[in-house]
Each structure stands twice: as structure tokens, then as C-alpha cells.
Amino acid sequence: MDQEKIREGVKLILEGIGEDTEREGLLETPDRIARMYEEIAGGMYEDAGVHLSKRFHVDNNEMVVEKDITFYSLCEHHMLPFYGKVHVAYVPDGTVVGLSKIARTVEVFARRLQLQERLTAQIADAFMEHLAPQGVMVMIEAEHLCMTMRGIKKPGAQTVTVTTRGVFDNNEKLQNTFYRMIGR
Numbered sequence: 339m340d341q342e343k344i345r346e347g348v349k350l351i352l353e354g355i356g357e358d359t360e361r362e363g364l365l366e367t368p369d370r371i372a373r374m375y376e377e378i379a380g381g382m383y384e385d386a387g388v389h390l391s392k393r394f395h396v397d398n399n400e401m402v403v404e405k406d407i408t409f410y411s412l413c414e415h416h417m418l419p420f421y422g423k424v425h426v427a428y429v430p431d432g433t434v435v436g437l438s439k440i441a442r443t444v445e446v447f448a449r450r451l452q453l454q455e456r457l458t459a460q461i462a463d464a465f466m467e468h469l470a471p472q473g474v475m476v477m478i479e480a481e482h483l484c485m486t487m488r489g490i491k492k493p494g495a496q497t498v499t500v501t502t503r504g505v506f507d508n509n510e511k512l513q514n515t516f517y518r519m520i521g522r
């Protein structure tokens with residue numbers, strides 16, 4: 339990441355809104371924000387394949403569900419946070435991944451400028467590409483600050499996105515099992 343560019347940009351925004359960039363509280367703000375973006379937009383520089391390539395063999399291919407994975411992402415239109423829960427289910431095809439790797443995969447795609455729909459699809463596609471299960475289903479429930487603290491101002495409004503791949507496609511029975519297991 340180009341930290342110097344971020345520092346310059348933040349300084350310009352502060353000047354733009356009429357702040358005194360030399361006052362004590364703001365002196366280090368450009369640098370703090372540059373360091374913060376390394377963290378909250380750092381997913382751009384990571385590869386989900388790294389996390390999903392460490393696999394374990396299984397004899398039974400029962401559905402695995404990891405639910406209520408908290409995430410924070412950034413809306414690409416306003417650069418404001420959207421955050422909530424991701425639920426992931428997959429039906430293995432002989433191999434599974436460590437449970438923490440499911441949440442690590444979510445982090446890779448959440449920590450960048452996003453659209454909720456794209457985040458949902460990228461998680462599902464990463465599973466299909468790197469783990470090659472029989473199928474995967476991803477659901478995200480999120481609140482977008484661009485909808486709550488500004489603009490239309492509808493606090494509490496939740497955006498829900500769902501996507502399926504493989505055996506979950508057009509399979510009402512499997513999809514209903516997923517919804518039942520995540521309690522929706």
C-alpha cells in the first residue's frame with residue numbers, strides 16, 4: 339500500500355472540511371489512518387488459496403456449517419463500514435479445511451472496498467476453486483453505515499445476500515437444511 343499517498347489524501351480531506359491539520363489531535367491522524375488502511379483494506383494483498391490449501395481427509399461427506407462469523411468491510415461507494423454476520427456451508431468431496439480457515443477466507447475478502455453481493459460470491463468462488471467441495475452456500479446479513487448514519491438514514495435495515503454453488507444450486511432440501519442449521 340502507498341502509505342504516503344494515503345497520508346497526503348487524508349490531510350487534503352481534513353483541509354477540505356476546514357480543519358486545522360496542525361492542532362494536536364489531528365497531527366498524527368493522517369499517519370494513523372494510513373496504518374489503519376493496511377489493516378482494514380489489507381485483504382487486497384492476500385490470497386484465500388493460502389488458507390484453503392491446507393486440507394484434511396474425511397470418510398464421510400456430511401455438510402459443514404460455520405455460522406455467525408462476524409465481519410467488517412468497507413462499502414466501495416462511500417468508504418463507510420458495512421458489517422454483520424457471514425454463514426458458510428459446504429458439502430465436502432473427501433477433504434475439509436480447518437474451521438478457522440473458513441473465517442480467514444471471509445477476512446481476505448471482507449478487508450477491502452466491497453459490494454456485499456461481490457463479497458458473498460467471492461467467498462463461495464474461493465471455496466469452489468481451492469477446496470473443490472461438492473457445493474457451497476454463503477449467506478451474509480449486514481448493516482451498511484451509508485444507509486444508517488447518512489443518506490436515507492434507516493438504522494436497523496439489514497441487507498441479506500445468498501449464493502449457492504454446486505450441489506446447493508436449485509436444491510431446496512439442502513438449502514433448507516442450511517437455513518435450519520443457521521437458525522433462519
Ligand SMILES: Nc1nc2c(ncn2[C@@H]2O[C@H](COP(=O)(O)OP(=O)(O)OP(=O)(O)O)[C@@H](O)[C@H]2O)c(=O)[nH]1
Binds near residue numbers: 454455
Ligand atoms: N448493491 C449494493 N449497493 C450498495 C452496497 N453498499 C452501498 N450500496 C448502495 O450504493 C448506492 C450508491 O448510490 P449513488 O446514488 O451513486 O450514491 P448516493 O447519492 O450517495 O446514494 P444514497 O445512498 O441514496 O444517498 C446507494 O444506493 C447505496 O445504498 C452494496 O454492498 N451493494
Ligand SMILES: [Zn+2]
Binds near residue numbers: 417418484
Ligand atoms: Zn455506501
